[in-house]
Amino acid sequence: MNALHWLNEQFSFFGLPVYWSDFLGNILALATVWLALRRSMAAWPVQILGSVLLLIASLNVHLAGNAARQVVIIASASWGWATWRRTKERTGAIDVRWATWTERAVLAAVMVGGTLAFGALLKATDASFYPGAPWWMVLADAWIFVGSVTAMYAQARRYVEFWFVWLAVDLVGVPLAIHSELYFSGIVYGIFFVLVLVGIRDWAARSARPAISPRRGTLSA
Template sequence: MRSIEACAVMLSALGVWLNVRRNRLCWPAGIVSALLYGWIFWRVRLYSGMVLQCAYIALETDGWRRSSIQHASHRDVSRRMHVMPIPRRMCVLGLLCGAAGSVALGALTAQFADAALPWLDATLTSFSLVAEFWKTRRYIAQWRLWIAVNCAYVVMFAFENLPLTAALYAGFIVLSYIGLRDWKRDDSLIRNTSTPTASQSG
């Protein structure tokens, strides 16, 4: 299983790095890594995590489709995927859905499955889905949520004796910070470039 885990680690790291760079190849990399991690999590009885990987495949596929459709019309001056701040209503709704999903999935796996760490696994699964949905919409706020989720994942995977995956998620924390910094900077640059000056507006 270590060789499969190593392969999943490399593909996951590549997918996140490509997302930071706003490269559309982040989607296929994410799909393949989700397939591998779905099998790994099934083996170690992290069933919520396994369900999460299945959802990732669907969301990554949707994100890939959206980025292909919008490739020509939604690119900024650097010709990369366009990013945007999250609307307040979407942020609140997403966090509420994450909390509700944590309770529902945690109760389900704790009651009806021999899940390891059912409540923690369910909570991280639920909020990861929120972050992944925000990713498909290219919201900058995804990075803040990923930072929080990845910190908790490092602890969980270390406890479950998945050292390569724990190290991967520690790297994700760094990449998420870089993504947040770069996306905010680029969004500010785009806004300043697209805003007409007083002399231009007449």
């Protein structure tokens, strides 16, 4: 562990104190978004490594919800990686599509219901921020956790909506990261916001293009 102690140390980033684990984890998180935009298989292992580093950063500032988020992201990324690999072996490409209205309703229900349930758990166990932390902080922590898991699922299913879920996470993540003194995370969340908008446009355009079925040589949606 001593060899990795430097990950818990801070350095000055344009006058802001930044943990090395927070800095490197977010650099990899940015790379993950760019690779996802390109529908690259490499997005998944890069995300796993970045989440390990962000787990360390979250534990440094006692963000239990965000720490749990990283653990689940690692597991979800492993599943998503396997899902994309099977899809590519079967079809030869990673095609994307819009979710159905039923699928959208499920995603929304999970986001809202999951946030309330996980927030209640964090509040009851005083596991988020500090004992007696206000509800808005706990629910924000829970929202980021549930939203990230939901986005990972939607990404693995290749729904265009996965970008919208990340957008909802970013809108809460920026002020929460700054409030928690994870300043570099706040900056990166802002960059995520721009990349997510690009991702929505790109995946939406790709979902509208008909694809050639490799088996039948016919057009398919």
